[in-house]
Amino acid sequence: MLSKILSSAIYGIDAYIVEVEVDLASGLFAFSTVGLPDAAVKESRDRVMSAIKNTGFDFPQKRVTVNLAPADIKKEGSSFDLPIAVGILNAGGFIKSDKIKEFIILGELSLDGRIKPVKGALPIAVSAKANNINGIILPSDNAKEAAVVEGISVYPVENLPQVVEFLNGNLKISPLLIDIEKVFEEYRSYDVDFSEVKGQYHVKRALEIAAAGGHNIIMIGPPGAGKSMLSKRIPTILPNMSLDEAIETTKIHSIMGLLGDGKALVSTRSYRSPHTGISDAGLIGGGNFPMPGEISLANNGILFLDELPEFRRNVLEALRQPLEDGKVTISRASGSLTFPANFMLVAAMNPCPCGNRGSQKECNCTPLQIQKYLSRISGPLMDRIDIHIDVPSLKYRELSDETGGEKSEAIRMRVKKARDIQIERFKKSKIYCNAQMSAKYIKKFCQIDNESKGLLEMAISKMGLSARAYDRILKVSRTIADLSGVENIKPEHISEAIQYRSLDRESYI
Incomplete structure (x- = not known):
């Protein structure tokens, strides 16, 4: 008996349709999976067998062969558990419905038959719509994320018996509907504001200019001057994300499993601050099965590199091309993948190795030591940074000032007006801001x-x-x-x- 189930898998930040073929043949019991499965897919055998038995169904004592087509692309992850289980139950006669061909099915199974969330639900829903598939059955924790895509019915499920009853027509599950605009606005808020930063008015002005023109910026100042605090507030003065930008950003977070419980959209500008010990693969992306790095997670937002000279030289040099192109291409023997990397670089560094130069504390660094410290950042990388701004230590008068500064919303309005001018200026070209x-x-x-x-x-x-x-x-x-x-x-x-x-x-x- 042969059963065919539609599922999907991630490739880069997009998804493609996978046909899960399950064949039950006479002979001694065996369970094999073919079609370039990785370790997680191969392990689905034990999860699927236990889930089927523990939910009251008889596992067929036959020769079970599972094929994941197309067979020339490596499949990874646990999202094939549910379609494999449904395929086995369909081939074994527990599901008797042609309705099964109408859906993409995905989900990870626990041993008791509960369905756990998977990565990449949003790009999979986008792929389903592009392939004219009307419905998608997936874990309830992923439902909001997938429901962002208009024109496709999203059916959230909790466990394997629920899926069987639904496909047999014995249970009605209403497709999840969400108000995209409402969800978009719901998540569009920040926990920080520029008014919380005391003093540093000339630095705030420089950051406003950087945000208005999309300019990369580096802040130079002693420890405790407020460089990190200022950088965390830059997303709050950038123009609000469009829905297209939000969906692109959400797709990247979705395939990395960073969306959080039940969250549907990333509606705020990303802020990523990797540690100085990060590898080049961690920063720009990589791996045997290439995944996005920090620069792609910062897409449409801010990449903050604190203590810039402390990063390894090869890591910093890997930034040069993405800064120029707004994307990064990772090549492997099996092919190339391109990830978006349209971010604004915000860097910070001390003025000298000890960090005390220009502050009230004594600096013992020699000019040669300072020159050597600064030379850790190559000329070609500095060429891509438009604004250098000194951030001095705050004086007591500024620290004790209770009035606070200008709110982010007021600054963002000015930034948006400047961006609108640039969009109009470059409307006949492929760029959209002055920095480009x-x-x-x-x-x-x-x-x-x-x-x-x-x-x-x-x-x-x-x-x-x-x-x-x-x-x-x-x-x-x-x-x-x-x-x-x-x-x-x-x-x-x-x-x-x-x-x-x-x-x-x-x-x-």
Whole structure:
């Protein structure tokens, strides 16, 4: 007896349809799974057998063969438990319905027949809709996530007998319906606010400019100056995510199992802060079966690298291409996978090895030690960071100030206005913010008058700014002009942008 069940598996951040074929043949009892299963799929044999027996069904004492097609792609995870069990029960005569062909079925089985949540429900639901499949049967804990996709019926289930009764027509399960807009708004709130940060007004201004233009930024200051605190609040001033951005971000979190219990959408900008000991595979993604790394989890949000010089050189160098392309491609012998990596880099570092330079504490670092410390960050990586800002220690007067600062919402409104200007400016191109401008667009949109040219010339020749700072200053000044709501870049915009290139100054060490 042959049974065919539709299921799905993850490949990259997308899903593809898997046909689970179950054959019960005469002969001595055996249970084999083919179709490039990994260890978790092979182990499903024991889970499926126990779940079927412990829920009151007789496991067929025949030769059981399970094929997962297409057979040339490696299958991993425990989501095939439920479709394999349903296939065996269908082939054994416990499920008698053609209705079974209408659904994608997925879920992990416990030994007592309960159905546990799996990873990747959202991309699987997207794939089901793309393949004109009308319904999906999946664990109830994954139902909200899958129900985000319109045009597909999502049937949440708790245990194996419930699935059998539903497929036989003896139990009615209503498809889960959710108000996407309501859910989208429900999760769109942050626990932190810029008003909680005391002082550091010039740093807040730099962060506002970075957020408005999508500029990568590095903060340089002693420990305790508030660099980490400021970075955690940057997502609160970025424009609210669109539904498309939220779905793309949720897909990545879904396949990594990071959504949390019953959560349907990631509606806030991601904030990822990996440890300095992270490997290059952990940062950009990798593994035998490639999975997204921190830069993809930070997609549409913030990647914060604290103590930047302490990261291994090869890890930092791996960032260069994703920063340029907004995506990362991981190649293996079996093929290549591309993950989105459209993030804003926010880095922080001490001004010297001991961290006390520029603070009230004594610094004993020599100029050579400071130069060696700074040289851990390569020139090509620094080329991709538009704004450098010094973050000094707070004085008592600022710490004792009870008034607080400007709220994130007010800053976000200004940032959104500037972003809207840029979206209109670049509507005929493939970029959407000033930070992405190439030399061609800089020449077109960053024209300056003679007074501004004189300021730039002085900055490069007298202040010792490097030549690579030239384009960065123009990009940042364009964003400052957008925040001011003016069409032309003025000398005061250039002057402010020059201040944000502290690491380029020859006098910095």
